[in-house]
Amino acid sequence: MTVAFPVAPRLRPLLLFAGLVLAIVATEHAVTTRPIFYQHPALPAAVVFDLLVVVPALFYWLVMRRYALPLSTVGAAVGVCLALAFWLLPASRQQPLRALAFLPALLEGAALLAAAARARRLWRAYSAARLQLGRGSSLALALEQVLGQAGVFLVAEINMLRYAVLSWWAPVAAHPAHAAFSGHRESGFVALMATVGLLTLVETAAAHLVVGHWYPAAANWLTFLSLYTVLLLVAHTHAVRLCPLLLGPQALVVRVGFVWQVVVPRAAVVATAIREAPASAPDTLDAAKVLLASPNVLLTFAAPVVVAGPYGTRRTVRRLALYLDRPQEFLGALASGAAA
Incomplete structure (x- = not known):
């Protein structure tokens, strides 16, 4: 058969x-x-x-x-x-x-011309976006517009390296007119990430010695991937610390590190306290998973919203579960603004 x-x-x-x-x-x-x-x-x-x-x-x-x-x-x-x-x-x-x-020289010249053309387009897109956005956001938008999917990946890698290398003493990214609500202080998130990173380094050293005895090339690649993972963990930790949830007069800015981000009108959000993660559903996203914590706040939107994820991913959801250090304070601030 x-x-x-x-x-x-x-x-x-x-x-x-x-x-x-x-x-x-x-x-x-x-x-x-x-x-x-x-x-x-x-x-x-x-x-x-x-x-x-x-x-x-x-x-x-x-x-x-x-x-x-x-x-x-x-x-x-x-x-x-x-x-x-x-x-x-x-x-x-x-x-x-x-x-x-002569072919390599010809290809190199064509590549230089293409790079010059794209650099010109990139500068124009950056100049146009900067009129409405900040420098970092406008550069990211320009890269995505000019380079397409490659620009999306480039922006993601730049953000990862920026948080991993340049954010050790950076201030929290918040506006004076917004109330900031963190999600890493009470959950022990930083300690958990430090433990996972340390264990990864120890396992990497042991695996490199064992695998390198028989397959040196495979051991080098394994070590590279492990070190990249540690770098990603460091970047994620800094991003969570520096990007709290922001509640402004008109909008709610939800940021879970550089993993999930969405901006919605404040009046279009209803928040409730929860004790456990909501049931899995296509229109529900549990953003607390990336904090290694159980959610304690559930946001319900008046209409489906598109949540931006890493490397250009998108999720259309109606409900978003979060973990916040001060959930009751956030619920009170959101309710008072809605009542006003």
Whole structure:
């Protein structure tokens, strides 16, 4: 009995491209390893044409256009194909590749021109956004507008490094007109993060010694990932400390470190005290999980809101569970403002 595995339509162009490339590479390998390859001077040029023209063209039509990738990915594909050509062609038959010695300089010049064009667009977007936002927010918005998804990831990494390295003595990010409500003092969040970070460092050292005895390269990658995790924990700790919930005259600014953020009108929020996490539901988000605490406040919005998450993620919710150090004080402040 044959079992058919369905393939998502979105993956079909990528799988088709991969199959065609494997077929081309297998054919070129079979040709370059036959004695007849050395008897026909035109065959090396044909191999170079297939790898440096046909394969990038397939990548352009089947992958880049289908998945809306930036044009620079074609240059990366050409670089990979050039490496394949050097690998497939014997050293004595690489004359067509030597004729392409100018290609790296040409690609570098094109990359510099593209970078200059994007830098100009980035400055214009930053100047326009700065009229309405602060410097940090306007730069983040400009990067996302100009670079797309790559800009989203770049902004996330910049924020992570900023909190991890530059925020040890930074003041709390709050406005005098807003009441700030923290979520890390009473829960022991900082102590928990310090413990997790210390244990990660100890386990990293032990794993590096054990794994490095047999696989040094794997041990180095494992150590890098572990140190990156510690850096992320440090950044998260500082972000939670420096970004409290803000209650202003007109708006409620919910910030849970740099993980979850949303701004809603103050009059469109109803808050209640809770003792445990609400039941899991598509329109409910438990933001207290990233604080390693149980929520004690439940925000219910008059209409669904979009909560911004890390690396460009989004959640549309109607209810948001939080942990606050002074929940009753927050509930009273929010109710008094609504009554007024």
